[in-house]
Amino acid sequence: MLEQLIPSLVDGLLIGFVYGVAAMGLTLIWGVMRVINLAHGPIIALGMFGVYVLFNDGLGLNPYVSLPIVGAAGVLFGIVIYSIAVHRVINAPHLSSLLATFAVSMIIIGVGTSRLTTNVYTVGLDLGSVTIGPITVTVTRLVAAGVSVFVAAGLYLFLYRTSTGKAIRAVANNRSAAELMGIPSSRVLALSFGLGTMLAVIAGGLISTIFPFRILSGGAYELKSFVIGVLGGLGNPLGALVGGLILGGLEGLIPVFMPTTWVPVFEFGLFVLILLVRPSGLFGARQ
Amino acid sequence: MNLLRQPGFWLTVLLVLAGGLLAPITQSATVRESMFLVLMFVALASSLNIILGYTGYVSFGHIVFFGLGGYVGFYFLSQQSWSLAPAALMGGLAAALLALLLGLSILRLRGAYFALATIGINEAMRALITNLKIFGGPTGMSLHFSVYQEYGGATQALWITYFAMFGLALVVVVLSFVVKKSKFGLGLVSIREDEDAAMVMGVRAPRAKTWSFVLSAVIPGIIGTLFFFKNGNIEPGDAFRLHLSIETIVMVMLGGQGTVLGPVLGAAGYERLRGFLLTNPTFKDLQLAFAGLALLIIVLFVPAGVVGWLRTRLPRLRRVLE
Numbered sequence: 340m341l342e343q344l345i346p347s348l349v350d351g352l353l354i355g356f357v358y359g360v361a362a363m364g365l366t367l368i369w370g371v372m373r374v375i376n377l378a379h380g381p382i383i384a385l386g387m388f389g390v391y392v393l394f395n396d397g398l399g400l401n402p403y404v405s406l407p408i409v410g411a412a413g414v415l416f417g418i419v420i421y422s423i424a425v426h427r428v429i430n431a432p433h434l435s436s437l438l439a440t441f442a443v444s445m446i447i448i449g450v451g452t453s454r455l456t457t458n459v460y461t462v463g464l465d466l467g468s469v470t471i472g473p474i475t476v477t478v479t480r481l482v483a484a485g486v487s488v489f490v491a492a493g494l495y496l497f498l499y500r501t502s503t504g505k506a507i508r509a510v511a512n513n514r515s516a517a518e519l520m521g522i523p524s525s526r527v528l529a530l531s532f533g534l535g536t537m538l539a540v541i542a543g544g545l546i547s548t549i550f551p552f553r554i555l556s557g558g559a560y561e562l563k564s565f566v567i568g569v570l571g572g573l574g575n576p577l578g579a580l581v582g583g584l585i586l587g588g589l590e591g592l593i594p595v596f597m598p599t600t601w602v603p604v605f606e607f608g609l610f611v612l613i614l615l616v617r618p619s620g621l622f623g624a625r626q
Numbered sequence: 627m628n629l630l631r632q633p634g635f636w637l638t639v640l641l642v643l644a645g646g647l648l649a650p651i652t653q654s655a656t657v658r659e660s661m662f663l664v665l666m667f668v669a670l671a672s673s674l675n676i677i678l679g680y681t682g683y684v685s686f687g688h689i690v691f692f693g694l695g696g697y698v699g700f701y702f703l704s705q706q707s708w709s710l711a712p713a714a715l716m717g718g719l720a721a722a723l724l725a726l727l728l729g730l731s732i733l734r735l736r737g738a739y740f741a742l743a744t745i746g747i748n749e750a751m752r753a754l755i756t757n758l759k760i761f762g763g764p765t766g767m768s769l770h771f772s773v774y775q776e777y778g779g780a781t782q783a784l785w786i787t788y789f790a791m792f793g794l795a796l797v798v799v800v801l802s803f804v805v806k807k808s809k810f811g812l813g814l815v816s817i818r819e820d821e822d823a824a825m826v827m828g829v830r831a832p833r834a835k836t837w838s839f840v841l842s843a844v845i846p847g848i849i850g851t852l853f854f855f856k857n858g859n860i861e862p863g864d865a866f867r868l869h870l871s872i873e874t875i876v877m878v879m880l881g882g883q884g885t886v887l888g889p890v891l892g893a894a895g896y897e898r899l900r901g902f903l904l905t906n907p908t909f910k911d912l913q914l915a916f917a918g919l920a921l922l923i924i925v926l927f928v929p930a931g932v933v934g935w936l937r938t939r940l941p942r943l944r945r946v947l948e
Contacts, residue, residue: 369738373738375738375741375742423922424922424926427926428925428926428929431929432682433684433737433738433741434678434684434875434879434883435925435929437684437686437741438872438875438876438879438921438925439922439925439926441872441918442918442919442921442922442925443918444918445914445915445917445918445921446914446915446918446919446922448914448915448918449912449913449914449915449916449917449918450912450915452914453911453912453915562745562749565742565745565746566746569742598757600753600756600757600764601753601757602753603749603750603752603753604750604753604754604757606753607746607747607749607750607753608750610746610750611732611743611746611747611750614732614735614739614742614743614746615731615732615734615735615743618735618739
């Protein structure tokens with residue numbers, strides 16, 4: 340049991356960091372503008388294909404080199420989505436922004452399916468594996484976790500050590516007060532949406548180095564992001580990282596004791612339970 | 627009765643009647659199949675409208691009632707050899723019970739938190755049913771073809787399900803009219819506008835919300851049984867398809883949330899639009915993207931839907947367009 344448990348748990352925790360980054364994107368957008376981004380999953384899938392195209396189609400760019408490029412494209416893409424689809428409904432009831440972002444997701448999936456079909460793709464990056472004591476992990480998974488921690492730290496420094504980050508936190512806290520202080524709130528909102536999108540594509544890019552994927556794969560990670568976001572408190576990016584670890588840990592633990600198909604039962608059961616008992620998350624959202 | 631003197635009531639009911647009678651008049655299987663889907667969406671969208679449009683709670687995973695009702699009804703049909711009507715009632719009952727239980731708990735959540743919780747419940751239910759042996763696990767259950775003999779052959783069974791669906795669509799439309807005009811419905815609308823103020827004015831919000839949730843869940847549960855009876859088999863992926871849930875919301879939005887006529891027009895319009903996009907050679911590959919574009923345009927520019935837009939533009943029509 341134990342020799343099964345430890346490697347499985349380590350694998351789960353490592354992927355949990357990547358889930359955390361994906362969820363940070365979702366929760367950042369919610370925290371700043373109270374919008375649940377239903378295009379989150381397809382955007383994660385776009386990140387996967389971004390890395391795939393740069394690596395496999397001629398350029399042969401190493402996925403870790405192309406990650407910043409994909410991330411930068413993600414920021415721009417997010418700003419475009421915000422300006423076209425979200426800005427007009429930012430003050431409307433929740434249903435409007437939910438449906439607007441869902442419409443974006445339909446457009447991405449529609450165009451994606453017609454261009455890429457729904458076939459399964461693999462990046463095909465093999466860096467071997469390392470053994471530390473009793474545990475053997477693949478290098479891609481280890482690097483993915485490392486990059487995730489690095490990205491999370493970067494986001495923290497950006498939000499808490501730069502003046503733009505301060506503006507984002509101010510707008511999240513109280514938009515009208517921030518506007519009175521001369522903060523250009525529309526631009527800050529657009530940038531925040533861009534950052535959320537960037538986190539999603541980076542998470543997608545990292546996942547693509549570990550698992551096979553297709554254009555519809557994002558949906559599963561979107562649902563995981565919801566679970567993690569609620570675990571860590573919606574609107575609390577650092578809580579999302581911890582939530583990601585919890586979810587990854589569960590995904591590592593549960594299959595040791597019962598069939599893998601029970602994992603989603605526990606994940607969504609926990610999700611609904613947390614929403615009922617503590618809607619602000621395990622750690623309380625920092626508003 | 628007061629209701630029968632309302633032109634808006636007659637307009638909606640006649641519209642559904644005309645659509646539903648199209649199939650028996652033409653006796654054509656093609657018309658029957660396409661109208662079956664239209665009537666199903668009319669009933670689903672109008673049911674959803676009670677919680678979404680009247681009460682203002684965004685039930686994003688509303689399809690869970692369709693799926694659970696389908697599963698429970700199908701269980702009685704295939705494993706206990708019940709006939710269609712009692713099995714369908716069991717489906718509706720199961721959905722209502724789930725809604726009652728959920729209503730007592732998750733309706734405390736407001737706004738996006740409620741929407742997220744309903745998504746979670748749908749996914750949890752799908753995952754749970756995938757693991758339940760008595761419901762056939764991941765492969766689901768199927769009906770033996772001989773079951774249809776009981777109803778006088780497969781064709782006859784298809785007509786029976788069609789008329790049952792037709793009847794249900796009429797029931798839902800009448801129900802949403804009755805609710806809208808009742809004191810109970812007025813309470814729901816006041817909860818939508820301002821829940822705290824409604825409570826101060828004496829609306830028992832938790833109770834009213836729970837009943838509106840139950841009302842909006844019963845018919846989808848019955849429809850689930852009918853749909854999967856006609857389908858012949860049921861799988862977790864088909865029963866709890868989140869996408870279908872969102873499509874139903876789109877229909878309500880398209881026609882106009884909170885109106886009786888809106889979901890009927892929205893469901894019919896969306897079904898036709900999708901059929902057109904799927905068969906048209908220019909749009910076929912990109913049908914999902916075009917549907918998304920249409921949705922985006924509606925959400926951004928006509929958020930009140932067709933009926934809502936007409937009601938603001940042409941105040942004289944308000945008596946007719948309820």
